[in-house]
Amino acid sequence: MNTQYRPSFASEELEFHGNENNTEGKALYFPVHMRKILIDSASRPEEYFEYSPEEKVINGTEVIYIGTINGTPCYCFEMEEELCEEDMQYFDLHELYGVIDEEMLGIASRAVQMADFYRTHQYCGICGGTTEYIPKETGMQCHDCAHIAYPRISPAVIVLIERDEHLLMARSRNFPEGIYGLVAGFVEAGETIEHAAHREIREEVGVSVKDLTYFASQPWPFPSSLMIGFTANFAEGEIDIDPEEIEDAAWFHVKDIPKLPQKKSISRALIDHFLDKHATGK
Numbered sequence: 417m418n419t420q421y422r423p424s425f426a427s428e429e430l431e432f433h434g435n436e437n438n439t440e441g442k443a444l445y446f447p448v449h450m451r452k453i454l455i456d457s458a459s460r461p462e463e464y465f466e467y468s469p470e471e472k473v474i475n476g477t478e479v480i481y482i483g484t485i486n487g488t489p490c491y492c493f494e495m496e497e498e499l500c501e502e503d504m505q506y507f508d509l510h511e512l513y514g515v516i517d518e519e520m521l522g523i524a525s526r527a528v529q530m531a532d533f534y535r536t537h538q539y540c541g542i543c544g545g546t547t548e549y550i551p552k553e554t555g556m557q558c559h560d561c562a563h564i565a566y567p568r569i570s571p572a573v574i575v576l577i578e579r580d581e582h583l584l585m586a587r588s589r590n591f592p593e594g595i596y597g598l599v600a601g602f603v604e605a606g607e608t609i610e611h612a613a614h615r616e617i618r619e620e621v622g623v624s625v626k627d628l629t630y631f632a633s634q635p636w637p638f639p640s641s642l643m644i645g646f647t648a649n650f651a652e653g654e655i656d657i658d659p660e661e662i663e664d665a666a667w668f669h670v671k672d673i674p675k676l677p678q679k680k681s682i683s684r685a686l687i688d689h690f691l692d693k694h695a696t697g698k
Contacts, residue, residue, distance in 0.1 A: 418631050418632045418685075418689065421631070421632040421682075421685055422518065423632065423633070423634035423635070423682060423685070424513060424518060424521060424522075424634070424679075424680040424681075425509065425521060425522055425525040425634065425635050425636065425637055425680070426518075426522045426525075426634065426635050427483075427485075427519060427522030427523050427525070427526060428519070428522070429485055429486070429519055430482075430483040430484070430485050430490070430519075430522065430523050430526070431483055431484045431485070432482070432483045432554075433483070434483055434484030434489070435484055435487075435489070436481055436484065436489045437489075438487050438488060438489070442488050443488060443489050443490070443491060444465040444466065444485070444488055444489070444490045444491070444523075445465060445466075445479075445490075445491050445492075445493075446465055446482075446490065446491065446492040446493075446523075446524060446527030446528075446531070447492075447493060447495050448492055448493065448494055448495065448527060448528055448531035448532070449494065449495050449496065449506060450535075451508065451509075451528050451531075451532055451639070452506040452507060452508050452528075453506065453507055453508075453509075453512070453524055453527065453528065454495065454504050454505070454506055455504065455505060455506075455507055456503055456504055457503055457504065457505040458503040461515050461516045461517075462516075462517075464516060464520075465490075465520070465524075477493050477494050477495065477534075478493065478534065478548075478549050479491045479492075479493045480492050480493060480530055480531065480534055480549055480551075481551055482523070482526050482527055482530050483523070483526065485519070485523060490523055490527070492526075492527035492528075492530050492531045493531060493534075494531045494532075494534055494535045509521070509524060509525055509528060509637060509638075510680075512524060513678075513680045522635075525635060525637040528637055529567060529637050529639070529640050530567065532639065532640075533556070533567040533568070533640075534549060534556065537556040537565050538556075540558035540560065540561060540563055540565075541563070541565060542558065542561055542563045543558060543560050543561045543563070545558045545559050545560030545561060546558070546559050546560075547559065547565070550564065553566070554566065554567065555567075567640065568640055569640055569641070569642050570602055570603075570640060570641045570642070571602070571603040571609065571641070571642045571644060572600060572601060572602045572603060572636075572641050572642065572643050572644065573600060573601060573603060573609055573612045573613040573616060573643075573644050573645075573646060574598050574599070574600035574643050574644070574645050574646070574682060574683055574686065575598060575599050575600070575613050575616070575617060575625070575628070575645075575646045575647070575648050576598055576631070576645075576646070576647045576648065576686040576687065576689070576690055577598075577599065577617065577621075577623070577625055577648050577649075577650055578647070578648075578649060578650065578690060579649070579650035579667065581669055581670045581671075581694055582667040582668060582669055582670070583667070583668050583670065583673065583687070583690055584599070584621065584623070584650065584655070584665065584666075584667055584668075585597065585598065585665065585666065585667075585668050585673075585674065586598070586599055586620065586621060586657070586662045586663075586664065586665035587662070587663050587664050587665075588661070588662065588663060589663045591663075594674065594675040595674075595675050595676070595677060596664075596668070596674045596675065596676070597676075597677050597681075597683045598683050598686060598687070599616055599617050599620050599621055599665075600616065600643070600683070601615075601616035601619070601620065601661075602641075603644075609644050610628060613625075613628055613646050613648070614628070617648075619658055619661070620657065620658050620661050620662050620665075621655050621656070621657055621658075621662065621665045622653055622654065622655055622656030622657070623650060623651070623652065623653035623654070623655060624651045624652055624653050625648035625649060625650060625651050626648065626649050626650075626651040627647075627648055627649040628646050628647075628648045629646060629647050629648070630644075630645075630646055631645040631646055631647050631682075631685075631686060631689070632645050632682065632685070633645065633682070634681070634682040634685075636681075636682075643681075643682045645682045645685070645686055647686065647689070647690075655667075670690070670691060670694045673687070673691065
């Protein structure tokens with residue numbers, strides 16, 4: 417486990433079920449529309465979420481408590497885009513990376529996912545009845561059959577595969593031009609994360625690995641994944657890509673690594689770990 421890795425889009429200080437009350441009556445608000453956050457673009461980044469919504473803005477929707485940070489409760493709510501006021505602008509989480517501090521980015525990430533969960537679970541998947549948000553359960557409960565739906569989190573594995581001073585890298589058709597990353601994929605029902613790692617590697621690039629070791633994890637809110645990172649050593653096999661998933665894959669020497677993903681991803685953290693290890697000769 418890499419204890420020094422600090423993942424983006426993660427909150428370590430937010431108390432998910434903290435105290436909603438404080439003596440000063442302060443709160444932070446995250447207005448969301450279709451996974452984008454409404455921000456007063458004329459304000460400073462540290463003041464972005466001090467926007468206090470007018471009653472007309474939140475009328476007809478539910479303000480959801482998402483946690484407390486340093487004694488200040490935080491709320492999100494889904495709003496209509498046409499209610500955007502002067503100097504207000506919508507930003508997605510990618511655009512906020514590097515603009516606000518990492519802790520606040522993690523809270524914004526939770527706000528987006530919780531608002532999206534509320535928006536997409538207005539009706540029960542069992543009987544079709546209307547639902548309401550239950551803070552204690554962090555879920556949407558049906559008024560008719562009492563079924564509770566919880567926010568969906570999709571676990572996915574991502575693996576750095578190394579062979580001496582070489583790194584196996586692959587690119588999806590969806591990657592920006594020239595970018596290479598690591599083998600990754602979602603965990604299937606009934607599967608351990610370790611089995612998922614071995615399976616995804618076989619399916620996508622055709623090789624097998626050994627010494628699979630946990631590295632770290634990262635919440636990845638695009639839309640609601642949990643990336644679980646591993647390192648592994650090459651065992652055997654020749655690269656044989658799945659053309660439906662992978663456009664290209666190859667071994668790259670530590671001195672000849674192609675264009676990399678941005679720093680905000682655990683993929684980049686794994687690759688930087690590999691580069692640092694070989695730079696120091698460890």
